[in-house]
Amino acid sequence: MIKKILTLSLIMMLLLVGCNSQDTPETPNTETPNTETPDTETGWVPTEDVEFIIPFSAGGGSDVFARKIVEVIQRNKLAPVNFIPTNKPGGSGVVGYTYLNGRGTDNEYVMATTSSSFYSQPLSGLSPLSLNDDFTYVSHLVKDPTLFAAGKHIGLNTLEEVIDYAKANPRVLKYGGTGNVSDDAILMYMINELTGIELVYVPYDSGAEVLAAVLGGHIDVCGISPSEGGEHLQTGNLVPLAVSADERLAILPDVPTFIESGYEINHQQSRGVVMNADVPEEVTKYYSDLFKKVSETQEWKTFTEENVMAESYMDYEEYVQFSSELAEQYQTFMEMIERNQ
Amino acid sequence: MGNLFENLALGFSILQDPIVLLYSLAGVLAGVIIGALPGLGPSVGIAVLLPLTYGMDASSGLILLCGIYYGAMYGGSITAILINTPGDSAAIITSLDGYQLTQKGQAGKALGMAAYASVIGGTISVVAFMILAPVISSYALAFGSSEYFALMILGLTSIAGMTGDSPSKGFLAVFTGLFISLIGLDLVTGAQRYVFGNVNLYSGIDFIPVAMGLFGIAEIISVNSGEDITIDKESIRIKNLFPNKQEWKDCSPHIGRGTVLGFFTGMLPGAGATIASFLSYSMAKKTSKRGDKFGTGLLEGVAAPESANNAASMGAMVPMLTLGVPGSGATAIMMGALMMLGITPGPSFFIKEAEVAWSLVASMYIGNIFLLLLGILGLPLFVRILKIKAPTLNAVVFAFILIGSYALENSLFTVGVTIFFGAVGYFLKKLKVPAAPTVLGIVLGYLTESNLRQALIIADGSFFGVIAKPITAVILIFAVLLSFGTPITEIIKRRIAKKPIVQ
Numbered sequence: 001m002i003k004k005i006l007t008l009s010l011i012m013m014l015l016l017v018g019c020n021s022q023d024t025p026e027t028p029n030t031e032t033p034n035t036e037t038p039d040t041e042t043g044w045v046p047t048e049d050v051e052f053i054i055p056f057s058a059g060g061g062s063d064v065f066a067r068k069i070v071e072v073i074q075r076n077k078l079a080p081v082n083f084i085p086t087n088k089p090g091g092s093g094v095v096g097y098t099y100l101n102g103r104g105t106d107n108e109y110v111m112a113t114t115s116s117s118f119y120s121q122p123l124s125g126l127s128p129l130s131l132n133d134d135f136t137y138v139s140h141l142v143k144d145p146t147l148f149a150a151g152k153h154i155g156l157n158t159l160e161e162v163i164d165y166a167k168a169n170p171r172v173l174k175y176g177g178t179g180n181v182s183d184d185a186i187l188m189y190m191i192n193e194l195t196g197i198e199l200v201y202v203p204y205d206s207g208a209e210v211l212a213a214v215l216g217g218h219i220d221v222c223g224i225s226p227s228e229g230g231e232h233l234q235t236g237n238l239v240p241l242a243v244s245a246d247e248r249l250a251i252l253p254d255v256p257t258f259i260e261s262g263y264e265i266n267h268q269q270s271r272g273v274v275m276n277a278d279v280p281e282e283v284t285k286y287y288s289d290l291f292k293k294v295s296e297t298q299e300w301k302t303f304t305e306e307n308v309m310a311e312s313y314m315d316y317e318e319y320v321q322f323s324s325e326l327a328e329q330y331q332t333f334m335e336m337i338e339r340n341q
Numbered sequence: 342m343g344n345l346f347e348n349l350a351l352g353f354s355i356l357q358d359p360i361v362l363l364y365s366l367a368g369v370l371a372g373v374i375i376g377a378l379p380g381l382g383p384s385v386g387i388a389v390l391l392p393l394t395y396g397m398d399a400s401s402g403l404i405l406l407c408g409i410y411y412g413a414m415y416g417g418s419i420t421a422i423l424i425n426t427p428g429d430s431a432a433i434i435t436s437l438d439g440y441q442l443t444q445k446g447q448a449g450k451a452l453g454m455a456a457y458a459s460v461i462g463g464t465i466s467v468v469a470f471m472i473l474a475p476v477i478s479s480y481a482l483a484f485g486s487s488e489y490f491a492l493m494i495l496g497l498t499s500i501a502g503m504t505g506d507s508p509s510k511g512f513l514a515v516f517t518g519l520f521i522s523l524i525g526l527d528l529v530t531g532a533q534r535y536v537f538g539n540v541n542l543y544s545g546i547d548f549i550p551v552a553m554g555l556f557g558i559a560e561i562i563s564v565n566s567g568e569d570i571t572i573d574k575e576s577i578r579i580k581n582l583f584p585n586k587q588e589w590k591d592c593s594p595h596i597g598r599g600t601v602l603g604f605f606t607g608m609l610p611g612a613g614a615t616i617a618s619f620l621s622y623s624m625a626k627k628t629s630k631r632g633d634k635f636g637t638g639l640l641e642g643v644a645a646p647e648s649a650n651n652a653a654s655m656g657a658m659v660p661m662l663t664l665g666v667p668g669s670g671a672t673a674i675m676m677g678a679l680m681m682l683g684i685t686p687g688p689s690f691f692i693k694e695a696e697v698a699w700s701l702v703a704s705m706y707i708g709n710i711f712l713l714l715l716g717i718l719g720l721p722l723f724v725r726i727l728k729i730k731a732p733t734l735n736a737v738v739f740a741f742i743l744i745g746s747y748a749l750e751n752s753l754f755t756v757g758v759t760i761f762f763g764a765v766g767y768f769l770k771k772l773k774v775p776a777a778p779t780v781l782g783i784v785l786g787y788l789t790e791s792n793l794r795q796a797l798i799i800a801d802g803s804f805f806g807v808i809a810k811p812i813t814a815v816i817l818i819f820a821v822l823l824s825f826g827t828p829i830t831e832i833i834k835r836r837i838a839k840k841p842i843v844q
Contacts, residue, residue: 057750064677089750091543092526098540124531126543174799180531202486202798203528205791208673212666218485218799230665231687306680 044282046109049082053112055096057089061144061225065271066113068303069141072294079290093117094127100276101134107276108283111138116183116269119330124181136279137323139291140272140314142304145245146187147226147252149238153217159241159261162221166197175199176210176219183269184210184223186333187244190265191258193336201340214238226251226308244268245310267333268310270326272319288316345471348695352703355696361401365704368405369711372412373719377420379557379742382429382549383413383654383671385749391678399682399697404704406675407658408711414614414651415459415712419723422451422643426557426738431614431650433552433780434622438635438642445638448724454584454592454640455647456716460709462600462648466655467705469604474659474691481608481660486795487807491816492609493789496616496781498623498823510774518782521546528791529798541754548783550746550759555776557742558763561735563770584640592644595625603649607656614653619781621649627823655705662686662698 052070056062063085070083088096093115100112121127129135148159154173156162166173177184180203188201202219204210207228214222215237224238226249232238233252240255244267248257258265273291275284294300295313304311314322356362375386386409394402417432422439435455442451484492497515524535525545536542584592599621606617625645626635635642660666665687667673679686684694691698726734746759766776793807800806808817822829 058674087751089544090752090754091540094540094543095752126526126531126533127540171801180527180529200798202795204795205528206673208666212482212660212664213485213795215664215666216482216485218487228665230685231689232665 044280044286046079046081046286048106048109049084050079051110052083052085053096053100053110054085054087055089055093055112055117056087056115058087062113062115062271063087064307065142065309068300069273069291069294072297072299073290075299076293076297078293091126092121094121094129097127097129100274101129103276107279111273111275111287114270114272114274116330118274119327120181120334123327123330123334131323131327134277135274136277136284136316137319138273138275138284138287138316140270140312140319140322141291141295142271142309143245143312144183144269144271144309145226145243145249146183146223146268147229147233147243147249147255148187148191148221148223148241148258149214149229149233150221150241151214151217151219152237152239154220157239159256159258162241163195163197166195166199170198171200173199173221174202174219176202176204176213176222177224178204178207178210181334181337183267185337186267186330187223187265189333189336189340190244190267191263194263194265211238227306246312247310249308250305251308267329270312270322271309272314272323284316348699349471349703351696352699352701355400355700356703356707361404361700361704362707364397364401364405365408365708366711368408369412369708369715370408372409372414373416373419373712373715375409376413376416376418376432377428377723379420379426379428379553379738379745382417382431383410384674386410386413387671387674387678391674394678394682397682399679399684399694400700402678402682403675403697403701404708406678407701407705408708410671410675411459411463411651411654411705411708412712412715414463414654415456415647415716417650418455418459418643418647419452420738422455423448423723423726424734424738425560426742427552430549430552430780430784431618431646431653433556433615433777434618434646435643436556437622437777438637438639441636441638442640442643443727447638448727449720450584450588450640451643452720452723453717454588454643456713456720457584458592458596458599458644458647459651459716460713461596462603462650462652463655463709463712464706465600466604466652467702467709470655470659470705471702474663481666482664483812484609486792486799487810487813488816489609490789490792490796490807491813491820493785493792495816495820495823496619496785497789498820507773510772511778514769514774514776515778515782518779518784519786520782521551521779522783522786522790529794541752545787546758546783547749547755548780549749550755551762551783552780553742553746554759554762554764555766555769555779557738558759559766559770559776561739562763562767588640591629591639592641595621595629595641595645596648598624598628599645599648600652603652604656606649607653608659613657614650615784617649617653617656618646621645623823662690 052066054063054066066085070085073079073083088099090096096112097118100110103110119131122129122131150156150162156165162173175188177188179185185201185203188199191197192199199221204213207225210222210224211228211232213219215232221241226243229238229240233240240252242258242261243249243252243255244265245257246266248255273287275287292313292315295311301311371390372383372386376383387406390409391406394405397405413429414431417427417429418435418439419428421427421432421436423443425436425440427433427436439451439455442448522545524542526532526536526543527534602621602624603614603617606620607614622642622645625641626632629635629641631639654671657667657672661672661676663686665676665685667676676686684697742759743756746755747753749755769776796807797804808814
């Protein structure tokens with residue numbers, strides 16, 4: 001009997017340890033708000049813990065992004081309350097945003113991260129939510145540049161060589177990317193549209209699969225996150241052609257941006273934080289300022305560099321404007337994707 | 342070769358630190374327990390315990406996570422064998438023969454064999470990993486969509502090994518699985534298939550809640566509480582856990598083949614331990630002299646998949662560490678952990694991070710010894726599970742299944758899926774329709790389809806272009822021979838037998 005109890009309690013302990021270590025912040029000091037926090041203009045300060053929804057599963061890009069924000073807030077005591085990350089995956093984010101939307105009561109204490117599917121799902125009619133009416137845009141934090149790269153096997157070393165080859169041989173080069181209506185796909189259709197070539201899109205489930213396919217010579221070119229390309233970019237198995245970014249990447253200083261190469265191609269995944277509609281402006285402003293503080297820490301700078309994200313903080317007013325422009329870009333290219341299917 | 346031993350010596354020298362050894366032991370122990378809990382597999386285990394590694398140095402963190410990984414591979418078999426509730430997906434096939442052995446009162450023997458097979462499969466794979474990793478990792482890349490498509494077809498032929506008495510019921514089950522795999526958004530066009538506007542169905546139905554329902558819940562509600570399983574006390578004595586000479590003779594070829602097959606399957610990105618265990622079981626069934634008795638409680642039926650899934654967990658480390666291409670969900674999370682610890686896996690991992698790499702290899706030897714010790718010494722404890730009164734045990738297991746299915750996605754929807762398939766599983770059990778082919782259908786259905794469609798796009802829509810590749814063709818021919826080999830040889834034999842008569 002004792003053994004039975006022992007076994008069970010061991011199991012329970014392990015589970016508890018596992019759950020706790022994920023969410024427990026170091027010091028939940030609900031009592032004394034940090035001296036830096038109160039804002040002279042607004043004065044609204046959270047008094048309850050904040051639920052931070054990650055509409056994707058543990059381990060993915062959004063998860064890493066959100067947990068880092070939470071870590072920076074807790075470690076630097078930027079807020080007087082705890083931020084609790086909750087994964088609500090499903091339907092490419094729709095489940096998470098629907099959950100956010102359905103909360104109703106404590107709107108000041110629940111928020112969610114955004115990524116490309118935040119735009120693509122509502123625009124392709126797969127989400128009941130409206131980008132204009134159902135969200136409050138709090139802060140924009142980073143952009144994820146995408147790298148356009150070629151496999152070593154095709155023997156083409158620059159963007160120009162690839163474009164010339166593709167012009168002479170339409171629909172011969174196969175371009176691999178993650179997902180069907182995704183940033184990788186949009187990048188390819190932008191390239192096709194603006195350079196007048198015809199690459200063929202091959203959708204994969206993950207960046208790792210895209211990488212394996214291009215290294216193995218099964219596809220010719222790909223859209224991939226620069227951090228996923230890793231060492232293969234240095235060894236020459238994966239030939240970087242151009243980056244879709246505002247400026248050159250620190251890890252690939254010799255690789256030009258598309259714009260430098262003379263093409264108006266710049267599409268990046270945008271990551272920010274949104275809340276429900278009807279959140280009072282003073283609340284939005286509080287969180288917007290909070291995320292500004294996050295983006296100014298050294299930890300955050302190191303994190304974005306390591307993950308090859310482009311830092312791009314925007315406050316709540318700039319973010320709304322940026323977001324509606326981005327939505328238009330998605331709309332245009334998603335229509336193009338649809339026509340091509 | 343001398344270099345190899347030097348490197349290994351370097352690795353073992355790091356392991357002299359008792360704390361590092363403790364991490365390995367803790368990892369294996371946590372892995373066994375997590376693996377045994379229904380719904381919590383190696384990937385969940387690694388993800389949940391990942392934060393523990395934040396403060397550690399890279400070697401210790403990696404050693405701990407690897408311990409969880411192969412510990413869970415064995416742990417999954419414990420509940421599969423004892424209560425017919427596979428702790429993780431790679432143990433689904435182990436429950437077929439394992440649970441039958443328990444019902445015959447040979448639970449101890451089955452668990453013992455699972456431990457030996459896991460450890461042998463794991464250890465041989467470490468040797469292979471060490472020697473072959475740099476060489477074979479480049480061959481793994483030769484597998485593109487068309488080759489994977491062929492591999493999945495080969496996987497589907499293994500259904501023949503699971504259909505039980507009635508092939509038509511087996512096919513009914515597998516087609517149900519294939520149908521379920523169609524639900525969700527189309528990978529290529531994004532079209533909705535059998536979704537009916539429900540956002541929870543966009544990304545399809547995951548096979549884990551289905552497996553937990555079909556196996557776990559169905560077993561609980563259909564169990565006849567009147568017949569308690571009796572364990573022969575004698576059978577769980579340590580010396581009786583060693584398989585006897587005859588049993589070793591029966592099992593060792595399957596362990597050998599399972600290890601080789603598992604290691605190579607695990608190495609292929611996306612194939613993984615579950616498919617390795619399915620393939621190994623069906624190969625064992627084909628090659629064994631008493632293949633027709635599989636499913637009635639043969640030790641070979643435990644040995645083959647268990648050696649394969651542990652070998653596969655080692656195999657999956659090869660492309661992750663040497664190419665930066667993770668071969669499974671668990672290794673993908675591990676790779677994230679490595680990057681957090683400041684190490685980027687890739688072709689020069691073994692050179693640049695020699696200390697970490699070789700201490701990892703060394704820890705795998707030690708970890709496997711820990712696994713064996715835990716497996717054998719913990720056995721009397723595990724078997725005690727069966728002494729718990731059925732209603733108590735069932736309630737506890739039921740709770741764990743529901744918690745496990747909620748934890749998968751933090752969603753009540755998956756709990757609903759689990760319960761729904763629990764009900765379906767109950768009726769299937771009553772109708773004697775096997776459940777394993779349904780799960781296999783879900784797993785392989787999606788992979789078969791997506792790989793075929795990628796291959797078709799790459800081959801400009803020509804099906805011939807997809808199959809006219811050397812590796813693809815060889816695998817497909819192999820699959821055809823496996824499915825139709827017996828009838829074809831029968832026909833040829835009959836022809837030959839007839840000839841003299843015609844003359």
